[in-house]
Structures are given as structure tokens and as C-alpha cells.
Amino acid sequence: MKTNYSCPHCNSPLLLENKLIFTARHALSDSISEGFLLLMNPEIGHYEIVVHPDVEVIEGEKYEFYCPVCHHKLHSDLNENLAMIQYYDENDKLFELHFSKISGQKSTYKIMGRSVETFGIDAPHYLDFISLIDLS
Numbered sequence: 001m002k003t004n005y006s007c008p009h010c011n012s013p014l015l016l017e018n019k020l021i022f023t024a025r026h027a028l029s030d031s032i033s034e035g036f037l038l039l040m041n042p043e044i045g046h047y048e049i050v051v052h053p054d055v056e057v058i059e060g061e062k063y064e065f066y067c068p069v070c071h072h073k074l075h076s077d078l079n080e081n082l083a084m085i086q087y088y089d090e091n092d093k094l095f096e097l098h099f100s101k102i103s104g105q106k107s108t109y110k111i112m113g114r115s116v117e118t119f120g121i122d123a124p125h126y127l128d129f130i131s132l133i134d135l136s
């Protein structure tokens, strides 16, 4: 069983050709026409993104992530600056993967029940908001 990533709302797989695919939009924009496609390195703790050359992603600014299939916002209940998708590890165990919506901020949380593994140099930034047991 390979790892998999999916939308928590419609369960559609979000991994294609070894990239996570989302639609995204600047958090202050309410115009659908300002949305764009965003590819992300699926490896936990890696943050490389690919966008169309005409799209400018500004470091330090917040973007909303949406499922490209059902268009639900991929929000995290833990913090308004985090997005959340489902992650199945190689043993088919289900985790919640929470990651920062702020461009350039490296923080990811792999959560099952009340345990959390943290990734990225900015991970401590949100730990205060997450009253879980850090197992990393």
C-alpha cells in the first residue's frame, strides 16, 4: 500500500504524478477568477510549490487552499492559518495533515487522535494552539 493524500470532504485523491494538486487563492481575494492551480511536493516537511509563470505567490502572505474536485475550502479546525488534508501512510493508517497557508512558512502537523508529529522549522509557531501530545 502506497501513501495517499485525499480531500476530507469528498475523498478524492489529491496526488497526481507525485505532486499534490490544489486550487488556491489569496486569502483576501473573494474573486473566483483570481484563483489558480498549485502543485506541491507531497513529501512531508517539504514545501516546494509549482504555479503557472503568470501567478505571483507572495512570501509571507496567506492563501486559501481548495479541493480541485469538490471546491471545499481545506480548512483546519486547529488554526485559521492552517489547511488540512487526509493522509494515509504505507500501512493505510489515516492521519490529518495540517500545514501552513502562509507562503514560505514551513510548518506541518501529522495528527492522529491526540498525538502529533511536527515538521518544518516554523512548526513551533502554532504548537501553542495545538493542545496535543508532541511525539516527534
Ligand SMILES: [Zn+2]
Pocket: 007, 008, 009, 010, 011, 012, 067, 068, 069, 070, 071, 072
Ligand atoms: Zn473534495
